[in-house]
Amino acid sequence: MKQSILLLMMVFSVCMYAQSTEPTLEKVGKMVKATYFHENGNIAQTGYMLKGKLHGQWFMYTDNGKKIASGKYDNGKRAGKWFFWEGEILKEVDYLDNRIVGVKNWNKSEIVSVDF
Numbered sequence: 001m002k003q004s005i006l007l008l009m010m011v012f013s014v015c016m017y018a019q020s021t022e023p024t025l026e027k028v029g030k031m032v033k034a035t036y037f038h039e040n041g042n043i044a045q046t047g048y049m050l051k052g053k054l055h056g057q058w059f060m061y062t063d064n065g066k067k068i069a070s071g072k073y074d075n076g077k078r079a080g081k082w083f084f085w086e087g088e089i090l091k092e093v094d095y096l097d098n099r100i101v102g103v104k105n106w107n108k109s110e111i112v113s114v115d116f
Contacts, residue, residue: 038061081094
């Protein structure tokens, strides 16, 4: 289970850099809001950076605009609860110091499985 989540995160990271559409960067206070696009122009990822590192809330989308992941970064590391949508299943992944410490699979408001 943890390996599939890690593989999913690696795919998102590769997609973030493999796009041919240039990202937009917008200064917001001390942070920079970054938006990355799919080749069709739809948003692939959006979130914030602080001092060159991912920081704050990030959202990831399919090329047709469906949300597939959301979570927070703290100084470049995944932190707290992340959510991954896979068809009818919602995966709730808890991170501590950039490591997975727990996974819950939800299906229409009920827990399907819990992995640690």
